[in-house]
Amino acid sequence: MTDASLKKALGHIRVLDLTRVLAGPWCAQNLADLGADVIKIERPDTGDDTRHWGPPYLKDAEGRDTAEAAYYLAANRGKRSVTLDIATPEGQEIIRQLARVSDVVLENYKVGQLKKYGLDYASLRREKPDLIYCSITGFGQTGPYAQRAGYDFIVQGMGGFMSLTGERDDLPGGGPQKAGVAISDLMTGMYSTIAVMAALTHRDRTGEGQYIDMALLDVQVAMLANMNTNYLASGNAPRRWGNAHPNIVPYQTFATSDGHIIVAVGNDGQYRRFVETGGRPELATDDRFATNPMRVRHRDTLVPLLAEMVKTKSRQEWIDALEMAGVPCGPINNLDDVFENPQVEARGLRIDLPHPHGGTVKLVGSPMKMSVTPPQYEMPPPLLGEHTAEVLREVLGKSEEEIAVLTGKRII
Template identity: 55%
Template sequence: MNHDSPSASKPAALAGIKVLDLSRVLAGPWCTQMLADLGADVIKVERPVAGDDTRHWGPPFRQDDAGQDTREAAYFTACNRNKRSITVDMAHPEGQALLRSMAAQADVVVENFKVGGLRQYGLDYDSLIALNPRLVYCSITGFGQDGPYAERAGYDLMVQAMCGLMSVTGHADGEPGGGPLKAGVAVIDVFTGLYASNAILAALNARHSTGQGQYIDMALLDVGMAVLANQAAGFLSTGQTPGRAGNVHPSLAPYQDFVTLDGNVLLAIGNDGQFARFCAAIDQPQWAQDARFASNTARVQHRGELLARMEPLLKTRSTAAWIALFEDKAVPCGPINTVAQAFDDPQVQARGLRIEWPRTDGDRLPPVAGVANPMRLSGTPVVYHRAPPALGQHTEEVLQEMGLDAARITALRTAQAI
């Protein structure tokens, strides 16, 4: 799939929604990219010269046609497609006035400054809601707008540690490589972006009946606690603190990776029917009749005895051979891919999950590659119409839409307000 996909010509779900994006790094930009993918007009406001921090978070950097690193960090491209970038100095009075004018015409503002950080610029919720009562204003912070940690800076890694996620991720103490681990992706930032976009869509829908916008207080710590999901539910139900178990599921068996003749294979058996089919496929149907293994609860209780039987057997064939054996028998099984192998997977390719946009800002860089949005709406599909923008690429375009003429824009540049 590319930017010229048929979805680009169909109506967008959020067409007509204007978003003023004052956020940086990942959680806020992930939220606004979601809105942009759904068709909202997202104006990304960046600092003159420096821009969003993630423009410089490399390596890895994008490469030019000769295979040489540029100074454009790949990180930025992950969460800023479909947006227009303008540069405004919000510390400058004229920059503040510009942003207030934009907020007065916007449907949504998203920001992730520290608590109260935008009040000095007249860009806080109370100031902007007075100009635009229909405004939906979303603040994203590490710890929320109140509580003893409200003034603290919050980062994904810190919250992964504080919320307990790292305590249930990684191998158990005493095992090789044992100890708490962070996830390989900044999952709290990404989940916060997703929760924030959901909250914004809810607020926009509520506005249809009330005519009023509202304030949304999103906190990384709140999200971190929420996404503990079954681990939190287990603790709250029993009072027992869950621990790390590597790739083993605490409530399902067999649901983990196994060593094969040439690597590893992942089995994700989630019910008794799947286990019976697994046993039949490996010519051990009696396992499914054994009282120790006949039900999932019994298999979890007798996990060690089951693994003692499974592990030697699974070492007798290659990963590909096991996958081939199970794939037509409704036994969930798969490889443990690298990222490169995942993009080479035929199902990933068939679903068009790698997308590209040509660059149009004259920088002669190769097309920007990205990952497709996984939401597939039949009537109002996701749109891919803009590559992640160059810094300030759309400043003049946006200001002209606001009614500023060339002389006024030049004056703002001379004053270093933009």
């Protein structure tokens, strides 16, 4: 192991990535950020579906659109792209060869599809007994829905998230609402990363590989957290509260004279300072509002009074005053605001990587901050098939003649 690889938490790990779209690639990108050698297998000519999910597209040095959609760029940095037709016997054999020299296989094919090619866990385990194999599907490998295709939007609804998200039914605009990003995909990618890391640790201690069965629906249900336990404890299904909180008041958005703020009062002392800052101290001494349980009970009376109070000042006036008073608050930023925020800048969340099309690609860095083995950004999201010959040559030891034959047969 080289000194450089020792500076990467996963510098000793190779990942064979057979995933596409978002959940699987998100997991693989996490592993790549931490130093793993991630080999992304893509279909010849078309590649990952998200390469074409645009506009917008990456622009080259002259400002012209390239073939790289921004969606694809979000989840694929740090990987090596190999184009390979796995529907052919030759392509399947190359996958088996790569699996023998890999630690982890990630895949998100339909249940049973890879078994037809001899590329399922049971088959590849015979090639490499300590292999860690992670399958990501909509509904998992078992159960009555296992054969269904899973899509993030559908799973957000099916898993209960949309019953909790959106404005109250009795208010204007009320009704179920999906999240602004594909949360079940992204959280499945995160849970998959954790599961792979746990399996690697187990393998390092025992020499034993294992199979990981990840499902979007499982993750969507699991991540409802306290909403699940609220229901399990009470037997009452939680309802939508919009930007309010079912258990805490006030914990929501308010309109100021020129925008909106979030006020997140977590205890009675913060509430008292909030209304004192707004010039309404009597709202803290009123028995209906003095404690959080009473504020929750009298929410519909209190919130209009607070809304009227907040409208008397500008957004920045409130933020400055509440921060000085020790009351948790914040603005609702658009992405212009986010990437100009001094805290976001100080934390290095915006990164720029050189790109083969010329110029740079603008990306968002990993939030993982590690003192010895921090994430490293050595490669931008790869062009389709950019590393095919390199991987076949360096990882599998194939000759230029063998690579030329595979190219001629359109296997790669």
